[in-house]
């Protein structure tokens with residue numbers, strides 16, 4: 178008889194609250210939700226109401242009427258709108274666990290951007306508690322990324338993870354379950370999209386949206402110019418800035434590499450500064466272990482080679498860079514070996 182009741186018991190969850198995507202991992206099941214961190218808010222007679230969250234809201238970005246606003250509550254690695262972030266967290270938890278609180282006793286581990294303040298962290302914890310969590314733990318993003326990438330974080334060996342996310346790039350040196358050095362560079366995939374938008378505007382007088390720029394980056398983005406300097410040629414549609422009408426232009430991968438050189442240079446500089454600040458014993462380990470790239474930005478073709486050329490160190494891309502943080506947060510929840518990396522504030 179009780180078996181049926183337990184069917185309704187909510188599950189313990191691990192949540193990667195990213196600036197671009199929120200990924201939810203359920204105990205024993207793995208990743209169960211992966212949606213953009215976007216909320217569409219409708220204002221009717223001055224009253225704001227959530228119209229859509231996640232995939233549905235992202236589809237509305239750049240295409241909403243005046244009464245609807247598509248908001249990204251996390252920007253540049255920090256929480257830009259805590260109320261909307263709270264509504265988004267609740268929505269995703271309820272989507273996975275259902276609305277009933279009758280059998281809701283889950284433990285929730287949330288990975289927070291390392292740039293978030295203590296007030297924001299408390300607000301995130303409250304949002305999870307209000308959504309039915311009995312206990313809420315937090316984990317730092319680079320630690321989660323490193324665990325998800327199978328790095329030896331519990332051993333007395335220094336290793337370096339570079340998590341290139343949407344809003345930030347987190348660079349960290351880890352050893353013995355702790356962060357020996359960490360820095361957050363406010364440049365990630367979003368800045369790469371902006372760089373493509375501004376390159377196309379400057380060189381072709383064409384206005385394109387962020388969604389188009391992101392698609393170009395994902396499909397054709399390269400960190401280094403192709404060997405022939407040109408690579409693939411891509412056709413892009415947007416609005417002509419001179420006469421205001423829709424227009425199509427073509428650019429090549431060499432030009433995309435040129436447009437991305439500034440954000441990628443900033444990321445490489447962040448890694449260089451982290452290496453300069455790493456204690457000698459740990460630095461020696463990194464020479465052997467190399468650097469591991471995680472996060473969606475790690476998928477930019479040739480980023481590993483560019484970083485390796487600049488630092489002289491071996492650089493590898495984690496197996497599933499977009500899922501590393503969520504998998505690491507999930508493992509920290511499931512595996513007692515990692516309990517020590519969780520915090521309550």
Ligand SMILES: Nc1ncnc2c1ncn2[C@@H]1O[C@H](COP(=O)(O)OP(=O)(O)OP(=O)(O)O)[C@@H](O)[C@H]1O
Pocket residue numbers: 193194195196197198199253254290340341342343344345346365366367391394395396398471472473474475476477478498499502
């Ligand atoms: N194939 C790809 N090539 C290049 N960039 C990609 C690719 N796939 C995803 N991205 C980019 O990765 C970024 C999202 O990465 P990720 O989900 O790791 O970030 P996040 O965790 O949401 O952000 P943050 O770590 O800043 O909180 C976006 O900017 C996205 O455009």
